[in-house]
Amino acid sequence: MIRSLLISATLAATLAVATPALAANRLIVPNVSVAVAKSAMMVTADREWNKLGARPGPLAESWTLDGDVLNRLSFYGGLINGATLFREVDRKNRPLPKVRADMLPTDIPALFEQSYRIAENSGLFSVDSIEPASIGGASGVRFTYSFSKQGEDVARKGEAVAAMVGGKLWLISFEAPTLHYFDAGITSARAIMASVRLPAK
Amino acid sequence: MIRILVAAAIAVMGLASAALPAAAQEVARVRDGVKIVPGQTRIMIIQPNIKVGSMSTGGLFEPNAEWTATARGLIDGQVRQQLGTMGVKLAETPAGDEAGAAIASQYRALFPVVAKAVMEFQFFLGNRLPTKKRPGVFDYTLGKDIARMPGAADADYALFLFSEDAYGSAGRKAAQLLMAGLFGVAIAPGVHVGYAGLVDLKTGDLVWLNADPQMGGDVREADGAVKRVGQLLANFPGTAPAPAATAK
Numbered sequence: 335m336i337r338s339l340l341i342s343a344t345l346a347a348t349l350a351v352a353t354p355a356l357a358a359n360r361l362i363v364p365n366v367s368v369a370v371a372k373s374a375m376m377v378t379a380d381r382e383w384n385k386l387g388a389r390p391g392p393l394a395e396s397w398t399l400d401g402d403v404l405n406r407l408s409f410y411g412g413l414i415n416g417a418t419l420f421r422e423v424d425r426k427n428r429p430l431p432k433v434r435a436d437m438l439p440t441d442i443p444a445l446f447e448q449s450y451r452i453a454e455n456s457g458l459f460s461v462d463s464i465e466p467a468s469i470g471g472a473s474g475v476r477f478t479y480s481f482s483k484q485g486e487d488v489a490r491k492g493e494a495v496a497a498m499v500g501g502k503l504w505l506i507s508f509e510a511p512t513l514h515y516f517d518a519g520i521t522s523a524r525a526i527m528a529s530v531r532l533p534a535k
Numbered sequence: 536m537i538r539i540l541v542a543a544a545i546a547v548m549g550l551a552s553a554a555l556p557a558a559a560q561e562v563a564r565v566r567d568g569v570k571i572v573p574g575q576t577r578i579m580i581i582q583p584n585i586k587v588g589s590m591s592t593g594g595l596f597e598p599n600a601e602w603t604a605t606a607r608g609l610i611d612g613q614v615r616q617q618l619g620t621m622g623v624k625l626a627e628t629p630a631g632d633e634a635g636a637a638i639a640s641q642y643r644a645l646f647p648v649v650a651k652a653v654m655e656f657q658f659f660l661g662n663r664l665p666t667k668k669r670p671g672v673f674d675y676t677l678g679k680d681i682a683r684m685p686g687a688a689d690a691d692y693a694l695f696l697f698s699e700d701a702y703g704s705a706g707r708k709a710a711q712l713l714m715a716g717l718f719g720v721a722i723a724p725g726v727h728v729g730y731a732g733l734v735d736l737k738t739g740d741l742v743w744l745n746a747d748p749q750m751g752g753d754v755r756e757a758d759g760a761v762k763r764v765g766q767l768l769a770n771f772p773g774t775a776p777a778p779a780a781t782a783k
Contacts, residue, residue: 359656361665384664398664400675401652487644513645514678514739 357387362397367531371395373411374533375470375504380525383407391420405510405519407526412502412533419446419505420453428452435501439475440464442496442503447479455484469504470532472497480512491516495527504532561658563770566673566742571692571733571773573622579690579736580618580628583610584643586699587754590725592706602700602755609760610698617764618694621771631685638684642677646695649675650730654746675741677734687736696767698729700754727751731767743772 362368362383367376371394383397390396390408397407410419415435422430431448434441443461450456459481467476474497481490492509508523510516570576587602618625631639653675657667666672681687703725730746745767752762 359662359664382666384666387662398656399666401656401664403648403655404652486648487640488648489641511645511648513641514676514680518678 359387360385367529371409371411373409375409375411376531377409377506377526378529379522380529381522383522391418393417394419399519399522400515404515405508407508407519407523408506410503410505410507412499412504414502417503419449423453433503435498437498437503439466439473439497442475442498442505443477443479443494445503446477446494446496446505446507450479450481454481456481457484458482467495469495469497469506469527470499470530472499472504472532474498474504479509481509488513493520493523495530497532499532504530506530559660560748561660562747563745564653564658564673564743565770565772566740567671569742569772573773574624576692576773577624577626577690578618578692578694578733579626579686580614580694581639581643581646581696582628583607583614583696583698584647585610585696585754588701589704590701591704596701596726606698606700606754606760609757610696610754610764613760613764614694614696614768617768618771621768623771626690627686629686635685642681642684642693643695645677646732646734647697647730649677649741650695650697650732650744650746653741653744654730654748658746673741675744676739677741678739679737681734681736681739684736690736692742693734693736695732695734696729697731698750698754698763698767699726700728700750701726729763729767731771733772743770745770 362379362385364379364381367378369376373393379397383399386396386398386402388396391410393413394408394410396402396409399405413419413433415433417433418430419433420430430452431445433445437445443464447459447461450459460479462478462480464475464477467474474495476493476495479492479494481492482488483490489512490509491512492507494505494507496503496505498504506527508520508527510519571578585603585607586598587606588596588598590596615625630636655662656664657673657675667674681693684693687693727750728748729750730744732741732745733743734740735742747766747769750763750766751759752764752766753759754763
């Protein structure tokens with residue numbers, strides 16, 4: 335018990351020191367092309383959004399209208415072979431699936447689903463549709479999904495477009511509670527997905 | 536190991552919240568232009584979302600059905616009594632058919648998510664969204680389809696209440712004393728959160744939210760429930776001079 339508490343105290347002190355200051359949220363103004371997810375991916379918004387200071391992964395970025403629990407538009411910019419969508423939550427027991435440079439577009443929804451099941455601890459996750467789509471001129475997929483978060487009774491829906499370009503994964507996803515928020519945000523999200531420009535191979 | 540990490544995380548959260556300046560958290564806000572007239576405006580009480588349980592040494596929530604049932608009865612009675620004292624006109628809350636009950640339960644589930652977004656992205660100044668910083672902006676909604684909820688046609692506003700209490704187990708209390716005494720590390724003794732919101736039944740707009748993060752009153756006791764409901768209904772619009780925004 336004492337040993338556990340000692341470890342706990344050490345961890346608490348370490349985390350308190352190591353936790354970085356919360357990065358500021360920033361305004362995304364409409365009709366201006368911006369680079370996202372620390373990458374060469376460029377998108378243009380049709381309305382105001384908020385860029386969250388907190389990133390879901392090292393090469394990712396999220397925008398929201400009202401707060402990420404109500405609407406979240408995420409960009410994953412050029413994930414290379416071996417990269418994960420999110421930061422590892424339990425690398426030893428539940429490692430996140432890794433991007434492979436030779437993935438086909440149709441492999442992407444399964445990678446996305448498995449990543450959500452682990453990182454969001456979402457047991458109720460389903461990919462509802464997959465269809466071919468163009469993303470920034472590249473051949474890719476558009477897929478829809480639904481899930482709920484642990485400890486919540488709210489049903490959520492999502493829609494994403496993704497492609498492999500030059501062996502790297504490029505993905506944009508939008509998700510929100512099914513009730514009101516998905517329909518309220520999807521039009522702008524689709525406009526942003528349609529505006530994307532990806533770097534040449 | 537996971538339990539230890541949870542305890543460590545809670546300790547860090549305890550330290551972090553203790554270190555926040557008092558002015559960093561807004562606790563209540565009223566949407567501009569809201570007119571609630573005591574005795575006239577009809578308010579429908581949505582079945583409160585109440586959870587009571589204990590918190591283990593490692594920080595895991597363990598629900599307690601008996602405590603929850605007791606708290607539900609006490610809080611429900613107090614809400615009606617205190618609103619009655621304020622002169623608020625209560626509308627009937629029909630049970631409705633199965634489809635109607637399903638719609639109501641969806642909104643009961645959505646309300647805490649909207650409330651959390653308000654607390655995290657508007658009330659918490661350090662994380663406020665740029666679009667929510669503008670003067671007078673309090674723009675959150677549950678959607679206009681809320682008008683489909685049973686009873687919505689016969690009321691003006693719906694009152695949503697959420698209350699969650701996790702009382703520290705004996706083991707947790709011992710660990711709290713030990714950690715404080717030996718290392719000066721704070722472990723939160725339990726979790727006591729609650730918030731109340733008023734939603735326009737025509738537009739779905741959230742017109743008032745009260746979310747004091749420091750909820751008091753033991754909801755398992757009659758006296759405690761009086762205090763808790765008093766806190767939940769503090770600054771209820773239209774019943775007392777309610778400022779556009781109150782900061783703690």
